[in-house]
Ligand SMILES: Nc1ncnc2c1ncn2[C@@H]1O[C@H](COP(=O)(O)OP(=O)(O)OP(=O)(O)O)[C@@H](O)[C@H]1O
């Protein structure tokens with residue numbers, strides 16, 4: 001499989017600035033040495049608790065925010081080294097779909113103008129045919145083009161936002177919780193639309209979600225983040241049937257299932273520790289039921305257990321689990 005992205009040692013440390021004097025009094029360690037590959041034409045699901053760094057990762061990969069350090073290699077080139085004017089081609093090829101379709105569409109613009117905007121930004125003439133085609137592709141009618149965003153429901157707005165993201169034929173999409181603001185009954189339609197578009201347009205996608213059932217439905221591979229680190233990454237089947245990290249187990253246990261089975265389950269207790277003052281050693285050790293002395297002191301590496309399965313946990317070294 002060809003790598004579309006190779007992310008190497010990516011760090012994002014947001015400075016915490018003292019309001020009065022403007023002094024930096026600390027950092028939020030939102031991403032820490034993230035190494036990640038994204039393969040062409042896959043949907044990589046990204047899960048983790050609120051504040052674990054998922055959106056920060058998506059935004060850094062698109063260079064919408066400037067990471068503290070690291071490399072984001074897209075089609076063989078490090079986009080973090082590129083100047084603004086050299087990024088135009090990348091901006092066309094890599095797009096973001098936001099969580100909130102109520103905020104992402106300009107209320108004063110007609111749908112036609114919203115869809116025309118990317119053509120203006122990239123100085124491309126003759127957009128009318130493409131706009132008509134894309135409206136059809138997202139399952140809407142041409143008459144919507146003369147209407148305003150407030151005339152549409154959340155699901156329809158998200159369709160329009162998706163149309164805008166794909167109208168210049170991108171190769172890569174970051175979908176950051178694209179359905180979590182929508183009614184549950186609408187979510188499946190939008191998820192199925194994304195899958196159809198992915199097939200139709202040969203897209204590669206980083207799909208961020210809290211919802212493990214959606215992740216299971218849509219992803220080819222799944223990565224788990226905890227306090228700015230990837231702690232497990234595996235193919236979907238391996239992830240759901242043979243996960244190894246205690247945090248992954250806890251996340252999966254948090255999903256209610258109707259079952260008679262009475263097995264010992266890890267339940268996640270306490271809050272996520274502060275990313276501005278993360279624990280020493282393994283960052284999960286403060287909440288891990290299997291914690292060992294070593295975990296409090298040493299920091300585990302993300303190690304390959306099997307092809308397409310990496311885990312950051314000392315238990316895996318010992319094969320205790
Ligand atoms: N602009 C910013 N300045 C300072 N800290 C930030 C900024 N953006 C995010 N953070 C912090 O970085 C950490 C990671 O945030 P991020 O939004 O990436 O998490 P997330 O996994 O997307 O969470 P959620 O599931 O709630 O969307 C959090 O502690 C957050 O408060």
Ligand SMILES: [Mg+2]
Nearest residue numbers: 054055056176
């Ligand atoms: Mg987020």
